[in-house]
Amino acid sequence: NAGVTQTPKFQVLKTGQSMTLQCAQDMNHNSMYWYRQDPGMGLRLIYYSASEGTTDKGEVPNGYNVSRLNKREFSLRLESAAPSQTSVYFCASSERGSNYGYTFGSGTRLTVV
């Protein structure tokens, strides 16, 4: 099925460890996003990529880096995980001007201990 695939689904890290969250879409969308979702805070944009080779900071970029490897893939890296980064992370994609909104992945539940 067409859509957005995120890996892994669950991850536990120790403080200070690093990891990369992977995201791939097969809908030929230009725009891709990383959000985090926390109780009471809603979805907050971490980073955004309007097209291959471009990335921009969102509302909460500190502690994260991203790579738009190609049109399909957009990865999120935590260089030195902190307990405050415990959250559910969602990747999404969209096509500018579309009437079909964002397509989200199923999320990665990350716990930093």
Next chain:
Amino acid sequence: SQKIEQNSEALNIQEGKTATLTCNYTNYSPAYLQWYRQDPGRGPVFLLLIRENEKEKRKERLKVTFDTTLKQSLFHITASQPADSATYLCALDMSQGDDKIIFGKGTRLHILP
């Protein structure tokens, strides 16, 4: 900066009745507004998009209105069913010439049998 408020954290509606959810924004009028559904443990799923020059949009039992004077969108589910129980998110474009949107915190809808 733009702020989005969804009328309540939780809403209980009797099965068969119409559920109405509210989304208010504070500053500039967005070019479009979107509604998403999110089930526990899953990513948001796009439902409807309404543009600033549209007053109303329908899809099956769903209806969205957009009043730029009141700075408000209403989301209606008619003939509600227990399967409609979920969290519903409102999202607005950030009017920055790209696809970025900001999300409200959502309303948890419970349809009571």
